[in-house]
Amino acid sequence: MVASPPAVQAALRVTVPAGVTAGQALRDGGAPTTGPDAVVVARDPQGALRDLAWAPDSDTEVDAVAASSPDGRSVIRHSCAHVLAQAVQQHFPDAKLGIGPPVIDGFYYDFDVDRPFTPEDLAILEKTMRRIIKAGQRFSRRVLGSVSEAKRELAAEPYKVELVDLKGSTSGVTIDPDEVMEVGAGDLTIYDNVHPRTGETIWSDLCRGPHVPTTRHIPALRLMRTAAAYWRGSERNPQLQRIYGTAWESTEALERHLELLAEAQRRDHRKLGAELDLFSFPDEIGSGLAVFHPRGGTVRRVMEDYSRRRHEEAGYDFVNSPHITKAQLFETSGHLDWYADAMFPPMHLDEELADDGTVRKPGQDYYLKPMNCPFHNLIYRSRGRSYRELPLRLFEFGSVYRYEKSGVVHGLTRVRGMTQDDAHIYCTPEQLQGEICSLLSFVLDLLRDFGLDDFYLELSTRNDEKYVGTDEQWEQATEALRQAAEATGLELVLDPGGAAYYAPKISVQAKDALGRTWQLSTIQVDFQLPDRFELEYTASDGSRRQPYMIHRALFGSIERFFGVLTEHYAGAFPAWLAPVQVVGIPIADEHVEHLQQVAKALRARGIRVEVDASDERMQKKIRTHTTQKVPFLLLAGSKDVEAGAVSFRFRDGTQINGVGVEDAVGAITGWVARRENRSPSAAELPIGQP
RNA sequence: GCCGCCUUAGCUCAGUCGGACAGAGCGGCUCACUCGUAAUGAGCAGGUCCGGGGUUCGAUUCCCCGAGGCGGCUCCA
Structure with a gap:
């Protein structure tokens, strides 16, 4: 289902004689005055909208503005x-x-x-x-x-x-x-x-x-x-x-x-999350803290595994960092100065008191981490770096915790604990532009693989009341991002003053199947943190230089992206992501064994398959697994067993009967291996009927 | 954090104008049925009516506080 676009048609243009109302002139010119395309206002030559009662002082050309236009x-x-x-x-x-x-x-x-x-x-x-x-x-x-x-x-x-x-x-x-x-x-x-x-x-x-x-x-x-x-x-x-x-x-x-x-309400990920047994937010854990159930966990794992593979191919190094740290780290990074309110309050540890109650050994504050970048900077800094190592791309599925205000937590899209697919790229000034460009196309490619393909970019520039760094740094970073954005050919929308205090950013906005836009990936060029952490590399001439640093989250947060995908597909995940890809449905008990054999063959090829051997009626099983949005249902009765075959039924109700087991296994594994994002149906699968 | 609304079984929801064993459908379990493309039938189990306090002879119901959810506002590194 898609929102129908407003009727696009060339607007009627007429000349309004001096002293005559725009409405009169438009009516005389044949503009409709009733119905969805009725003229409601006029656009003057300067582009301003005018009441129909407006009468210009001199002859003026105006366009009709229809009720149905934006x-x-x-x-x-x-x-x-x-x-x-x-x-x-x-x-x-x-x-x-x-x-x-x-x-x-x-x-x-x-x-x-x-x-x-x-x-x-x-x-x-x-x-x-x-x-x-x-x-x-x-x-x-x-x-x-x-x-x-x-x-x-x-x-x-x-x-x-x-x-x-x-x-x-x-x-x-x-x-x-x-x-x-x-x-x-x-x-x-x-x-x-x-x-x-x-x-x-x-x-x-x-x-x-x-x-x-x-x-x-x-x-x-x-x-x-x-x-x-x-x-x-x-x-x-x-x-x-x-x-x-x-x-x-x-x-x-x-x-x-x-x-x-x-x-939109029907495909709300919070509702589908419960219906499809994907995840929940137990009160006992706390607001905005999700647990993923086996089915949701499977989808997540497949998302993450695929992402890992692509990152590996794109030259990223995988790192890991802990969930908590002493305050010092976030003092160095500056996060405590800017975001202390939005961080979980510290745990005060290791303090020892003397018998008289005075502090014998001062304690330390530990914070849950709200961002991964300071840790990655420490990894960078753990030894001397050569220009030969750059660009160094550190990647982590890093769990971060943010104390979001109680009124703003919302399903998986605004949470207090989340996993960022976070990368920090350290490069030389010469590498910056190329790195941003290839990064941006990497990001868009990966999003497309998940079936999102309608994008625009947003460039968030400096907030003059909230920033650090020099004008030159901001200009250079903003320009680098702008050029990369323009090189994609995608629509670029400006977001003046929308940047975080330390860096301008490009964000990738994706439209889902309902035409709603979601901010997904962000790319930021940062001059502040390399400075604060005194990051260096040795250049080819032996001099010490400061690297540029790029922050990049691709899905943004796994949880949020999971929610977006759930709504985009209305819970009917592409087969390669579906928690259960195939369910075998026997017509009667005696057909279970045959389906078990088919399931075994599928499982051997990495397919997530179950056989429903419960004593419900076959029709009920079809209903159950269709509402659970399983992409492939394989039915088998006596005819199929005798023929060494199975019968496909798809989410849309179409079917292909009597497919040889080998063909069936091949068709399913092929569909999954190709990561087809369409919902499989009889017409889409190259087997069975001519 | 602010404003409003909401919270009854695993889920979706009735209901109680303050009074007797609090109901339904789905789901779960048991039994029967063995069936060719979206719900077979019967039975059983399941509730601190979100938590705490107050008013009252009596509170799931009214009041206050708290937690969680929903819709916005502000915020979103």
């Missing part, structure tokens, strides 16, 4: 947020307005209210919104003369006043224009919701617009959930009550969206 949807959602706010203030007259922008797949609006909203409130608000929409209120733009006029009009809305002040101020405080729709670069404007017949203003909101012409242009909506959110995104500010909703150009589009959400 921009059209945003406008609908933003207008829908206004309708929500109107409904809220109707039911909660004391509610103060925060901000109400469109977001991916929906919108939200924040309110300061006496009590949080309940699900019942949402139902009532949604009903009121439908009434407002049906009334066909016009969105009418009004320019305010000055900041003081705006503040006078908005006196009852303290948060809006704050936004007006921010816009008016020269303090340099910036407002994120994607989030704050209230004020923009131009005039301060109010949108009045006007009764279609009486012309009476029913409700107003500070807003830069644009909006759909009338509330009737919001064809489908749904309020989704409530949440708290800090005012202006800072935990130092008061929390407002947020309502999330979604709105679409048609009921069908809304239904498709809701179905996508339902599908």
Whole structure:
């Protein structure tokens, strides 16, 4: 199941004569005014979106923006947020307005209210919104003369006043224009919701617009959930009550969206993890700490084994390091300065007290490790290094522990204990560029082998308020990463200020089968740690030089990648990864022996196979193992036994009957050895029927 | 960490407006059935109603505290 892309079609372009509204000109030009492709706003030659009521001073070319286009949807959602706010203030007259922008797949609006909203409130608000929409209120733009006029009009809305002040101020405080729709670069404007017949203003909101012409242009909506959110995104500010909703150009589009959400819920790795007996989070261990059951453990082992093999082939050296260390190491690395809050608190060991209670021997703090790099640096530093050894690539499946805040742990994707497939590469300055390039293609290749093939890259650059190192170092590292990223030909998205304090990074974002993106691999160039650890190598001229260091996590964390793969495949892992690859199902007891022989042959060739000899009926067994998403079911009855054959049944219900045992074993082992990521089915397997 | 919601059998969930032995389906176990492509039938076992405290004659139910989960916010080396 995939999200259907918005209709892509050349937008209608018309010339709007001076003094005529864009809406009139577009209507005259034949733009649809109803249905999913109805024009909702216009795009001017500068690319700005304009209300259809906008009338330019001189002849101007504009493009129609359809309801079903990405921009059209945003406008609908933003207008829908206004309708929500109107409904809220109707039911909660004391509610103060925060901000109400469109977001991916929906919108939200924040309110300061006496009590949080309940699900019942949402139902009532949604009903009121439908009434407002049906009334066909016009969105009418009004320019305010000055900041003081705006503040006078908005006196009852303290948060809006704050936004007006921010816009008016020269303090340099910036407002994120994607989030704050209230004020923009131009005039301060109010949108009045006007009764279609009486012309009476029913409700107003500070807003830069644009909006759909009338509330009737919001064809489908749904309020989704409530949440708290800090005012202006800072935990130092008061929390407002947020309502999330979604709105679409048609009921069908809304239904498709809701179905996508339902599908995401069905393939939630936490749910599948329990259903398929893959892993669990026992309360006794602690929040965010997983145990992998035999089936999950098998998938993990296959993932790790394959990764190991590929790393070996790519010239990595395998190392190991302990889970805890004295504080000193993380003082040297700087992690304690930056991340102490997010580390498990230390164990204070080895302290001895005298009889009088005074300290006779001071103890030491030991920390669980949150990162592997300091250990790898010690390995590097354990003896002198020659330029001939570089690039030195140290790889480890390293378990790290991070004290994630209680509200953020989430299934396998945000945990407190995880295994990184972590590598640190030490190289000369001359090797840096080439190393990053080959690293990036190595990473992408391996991800593709796991069936992820839709990527884009993100380049996170320096956060000017949180970094160490010199401008030159940052520039050089960022440039090296950028060049490598561009060389892949993949889309590159900038993430200004997104880097960790010590290094810029490239992250690989992968889209899964539902079109959701996950950050997987990261590559960082680091100048700080080699310096802090005084890493050196002897160059060909005998001089001592400092190596460059590249941090690289490929899957990111094994746990997280496991979760991503589970959702990507909806639990139906490719056969080479599946915990149980084959289940033999006898028609009756007397056919068990035959299947045992087949299983033996498969097992001898490394296939994970079971024979279900329980006394359930055959149909029940098929159901059981199909719901367990076993890729190959092999049935055998008297006909098969006599013919020395088995009958295939696949996850999709297709079958190939009477396949000779040797052919069957060959087909399965071949499919697994090729690491086919598709789900096997009758049409895919080159055996049996012509 | 903050806000809201939730926690009943291994799993999914009923239920108790504060009162009698707390229910169902799936799963597990036992028995019968031996069957040709998604649920055979019968029986049995299984519960500190998340933990602690309080209110009450009486608490799984109401209140408080805690733990865990879920949805967000902030955070994510």
